Amino acid sequence: MSPTPADRPLGVALIGYAFMGRAHSQAWRTVGAAFDVAEIARRVIVGRDEEAVAEAARRLDWDEHATDWREVITREDIDIVDIAAPGFLHAEIAIAALEAGKHVLCEKPLANDTAEAEAMVAAASAATTRGQIAALGFTYRRVPALALARQFVESGKLGTIRQAKAAYLQDWLVDEDAGMSWRLRKETAGSGALGDIGSHAIDQIQHLTGQRATAVRGRLATVVPRRPGPDGPEDVTVDDAAWATLELDGGALASVEVSRMAAGAKNRLTIELFGSKGALRFDLESPNELWFLDATRPVAEQGFTRVLVTEPEHPYLEAWWPQGHVLGWENAFSNQARDLLVAIRERDDSPGAAASFSPDFADGLALQRVLEAVIASDAADGATVTV
Amino acid sequence: MSPTPADRPLGVALIGYAFMGRAHSQAWRTVGAAFDVAEIARRVIVGRDEEAVAEAARRLDWDEHATDWREVITREDIDIVDIAAPGFLHAEIAIAALEAGKHVLCEKPLANDTAEAEAMVAAASAATTRGQIAALGFTYRRVPALALARQFVESGKLGTIRQAKAAYLQDWLVDEDAGMSWRLRKETAGSGALGDIGSHAIDQIQHLTGQRATAVRGRLATVVPRRPGPDGPEDVTVDDAAWATLELDGGALASVEVSRMAAGAKNRLTIELFGSKGALRFDLESPNELWFLDATRPVAEQGFTRVLVTEPEHPYLEAWWPQGHVLGWENAFSNQARDLLVAIRERDDSPGAAASFSPDFADGLALQRVLEAVIASDAADGATVTV
């Protein structure tokens, strides 16, 4: 069975219309203009609030709207189910969509807990054998500068990577009078800064180095432990800052730091890799730049080179604008949609081939286990926890 | 007469489907998702090569394609004519579209010579009295950091501006064996680096300072005077680098430098403003940053502040993504489309009001005269030429 129709565009259903729904919509509206990919049709956007989702369908340019994702995912004219709903819904929707024979793109995090994630991996595994793609949306992997970083590592430009250093700092909780929200309660958010943004940092470390964390030590903190709620002060029940060190299976050691109270850090995901032959630096607040140190150059010329990642030779860039015309945050979502469509086409062309979209659900589960090991380490007063 | 229909979306026709056509298409596809503006319909894209424009219509998501702009601009269902065709066609199309009662957005440069530009201004003037908008596409004015710069100047944060310094450097002619092209021949390109990119630098100087050039001194150069053509070496007949100093009517002095041989400069439009109370710096290769020096702060704290222009408080940003999620080059085109739609709405709401889109055709003509004064100065061995 092939989920891809021969005679019509690929039909896309988008579940979710908030921040992530807007970003994914922009990608589906744009991917065909930028890239030479299979034609798609933006069939339906799904949300629980009918009035709001109807307005979203109009503004974000979807053919229809719907309020029941269960009906949508079984529609004949839907081939791709794109899940941009809150994390606690991921497992149920993704498993159902995969069982209905659809390709699935699921926003990160994969799921709110390991049990759910394991069920999703099982469903994805079965679907993959049927020719479906189950893709996980760690979109930053498709930021061209980070894709270039991965190319540099893969081609050996850094030599053996020995040390990695990632931080994801934000500042939206600097004000200690900033009130409680669902993101600060464990029962609704699942986890705090570690799960929300630390997951990106750890995914990048593993992805860029090509190494997996095998053991971790972690520390979580809730630096501002009480915040004003609707009925008076309330306990913040998730971490607002976290630190970890990771042992990677290729021999490197990595550090991770995250915070929601880092004044002046707007969306500062910084990554540094140090190898035997070179080093790399990246900052998501300047996402079109990759800083590369080639330690094999003559010493008198050595230093970090600011590569402005806007050349046709750079990943994804040939599809966009001429050199020097930078991309924004949103373009990575189009790059991701492109890669999903390419993966579907390649799968159709070689039905027996393995799923080619990375990261997949198994990567999401593996990452979940790293996060849980960090939490377990903190609970064990910092002891090393094997992943 | 109002060109705006009450009962249907505003119909847009786009003339041109190459680089600029793609950028404008992305804007029309996106503007309604990002901003709360009048609904538009992407009716038709126009180009001379039927096969190519048909493919463009499909990829860029226009309802139809056409090869004859004359038929298109008189269609009842077209309200906005967006001209992204080569410069030598601007005058003819824009004048016809304005006479047909349409709103017009015309890419820069306004025209290839002053006579054309004057005719366009006359047509725009007449159209404006009929309630139409004639807008000129110096899109960089809608880069949020530059729009913020203008706000800072207007609100007096820089005090009296005394000095401005702009450069627009590119490197696509560094290789002296890079071959001839239509851009390097005067008869096809009209002008060289000065007209192509110097126009942006001068527009920004005038726009940001709020001052107009009254007299200039200029120098043009063709640093690599011969390049390989299809039939052997050929003379480059336009400038590949240029310099000018401008006297502005508010008392400031400005310098401009442009080059197509500046190795490592990809699209480096840099602007610096120096006032009695502060200073600003901008670089188009890092377009989400505005550097602001507040000379009224205590000396021990003074310095250039890197403002990451991604806050809801910044121009256009509320419509886009959360803080720290940067925009790309293309987003300025959506901002421009938004401003055009707002101008149309405001005009409809107050039929007698003056056109509110800046820059307009008269601005384009004024800029043309500055460019010609620079050329005239160079021809007069650097003598001061009054604009």
Place this chain on the structure above:
Amino acid sequence: MSPTPADRPLGVALIGYAFMGRAHSQAWRTVGAAFDVAEIARRVIVGRDEEAVAEAARRLDWDEHATDWREVITREDIDIVDIAAPGFLHAEIAIAALEAGKHVLCEKPLANDTAEAEAMVAAASAATTRGQIAALGFTYRRVPALALARQFVESGKLGTIRQAKAAYLQDWLVDEDAGMSWRLRKETAGSGALGDIGSHAIDQIQHLTGQRATAVRGRLATVVPRRPGPDGPEDVTVDDAAWATLELDGGALASVEVSRMAAGAKNRLTIELFGSKGALRFDLESPNELWFLDATRPVAEQGFTRVLVTEPEHPYLEAWWPQGHVLGWENAFSNQARDLLVAIRERDDSPGAAASFSPDFADGLALQRVLEAVIASDAADGATVTV
């Protein structure tokens, strides 16, 4: 008793003539030119190798040289003993010099182990009651930008500091064939990257925040465990990278990372402080810059300000060059010498006052205990260790 003579310059003896001896010599040669301080005489430089120290005396412009520090420290014409000898000699020399009634400036680290450090503190305590100064040379506290950072924190510009982040990265061990040296053997070096450069990072965190570490978690690593020795491969017996998190007594949490294998990092001590009202950043590779974020400014103007710390309003700068004329690494040693001379003068003017030079030996001991807690934590598999 006052160790300061009324009728002649303060006599200085310098113990050590290698890298640190050269830096201290430059300071003693320069301090009187830059600052309005008591006159000093560079009486004698001391080293074990007579020929080498004689040459050093000549080049570094000392009146005499000597090979026996014991004789030197009791000389009548010596008032200040400046110890720039290897760490394992600090305790013996410093205690003897203090007992001989001299002011002492001791290079960091205070001592190689806690027992020595405690004895030094006891000697310093006794000496202080006699009017002597016992100063510890964490010279980076006298880098003007870091001194300014301390002023900003003290004056409340950052509000409550909640998070600090320091890293000290170097790259001289990137090459895994770089051979063994005394710095890589525990018996000669005492400790590795943690003690050598991590000590600076932790001193800055405590000094700048004004908070002391009360509990730590640490991790040490020897990433390249064997290196070529004179008789074949040898075990590296100290850490070449380390990580720690510190709980500070003011409620902040701090992270520290150090490495000797960070390709491209030449002497990169970076420090970031995040408070409720602002933030600071510093990088020792650009030591004349302090980056300050004032979170109380209007949001549209907020961002990190690059303060070029060269104004007369900045610490130490009035004594140096006009604005914009930057200082180098060595100038901090002159600033340190100046502060020592000022402390001596203040002590002479108010004989009963407490020692006013910071850091003193007790600070050095406290820092030693933090380092040992980090090591103990690592030995206990990352468990929290109280300082």
Place this chain on the structure above:
Amino acid sequence: MSPTPADRPLGVALIGYAFMGRAHSQAWRTVGAAFDVAEIARRVIVGRDEEAVAEAARRLDWDEHATDWREVITREDIDIVDIAAPGFLHAEIAIAALEAGKHVLCEKPLANDTAEAEAMVAAASAATTRGQIAALGFTYRRVPALALARQFVESGKLGTIRQAKAAYLQDWLVDEDAGMSWRLRKETAGSGALGDIGSHAIDQIQHLTGQRATAVRGRLATVVPRRPGPDGPEDVTVDDAAWATLELDGGALASVEVSRMAAGAKNRLTIELFGSKGALRFDLESPNELWFLDATRPVAEQGFTRVLVTEPEHPYLEAWWPQGHVLGWENAFSNQARDLLVAIRERDDSPGAAASFSPDFADGLALQRVLEAVIASDAADGATVTV
């Protein structure tokens, strides 16, 4: 005749004890510690105000002071006369010292007018044939990053240089109520921003490119034309901003811009060179960095490399501190003193050889002529003036 004694240190006399006198003193105190050069003796510092110069001698560590330079320059024990006095005294002192058989180091500018400069060149020419050195103090040539830049150009790393761009911006006249001073009156200062700081910019352009200006166009401005004087408002009679374009004899074109009203620019001498194979950037506010673009590298890795010029492989650095330990503004003066001493030694070793210190007086005269051509061009309404 050799001016260099065999049996005693080279005796130095310094004329001037203000800002430049302090900087030169620091160099003479330091050069022997940093470099392996001939021994020198700081014999005498000269100034007209006896009390002040006596105090300077004490603080800056000179053996003696004197008030009459005429007596000093003929002393037997003086070999080098270092002229750090105001510009209008340069000619008289330098010529006399050269005639007295001394080596001379003269601060820039060489002289206040061309006639003086020509006389100095004549005296230097005669002295050179007698084995003396007549050196001109454009000290920035000895900033290691700029010396490295020159090496890069010489070794062909930039290919053919086609364009250069220099600016020297300061902000000490931003405040329009800043009062009159001798620097703002033509009769005392000789010239304004062009001569004071533009001379550095033009010297660097010519030195780094290895090309001489043959024709110029210039513009001078006095943006704030009146300033408060002791007896009411007074006319500013020198330029406070200037612009020029230079045609260089190697085919390159260069632009220069200077200003004393550039808010936020403390001492911002920026230089950019663009060649057929690469580019360079430098900023005196970050003087330890050289930014290098190698256009021959693979496009995907290209970009400006920040070379931290602190390696032993870099010019002058082996004499200073380990890598990553940056130099300050003052160190260039020690580098200059070192080069002077080396030139003297080389001359002594090869008596017939040509003077090896660059720049020499002839370079200073040539530069003077470029400055005067810029002024003449402005007076001729911007017309090209041949140098």
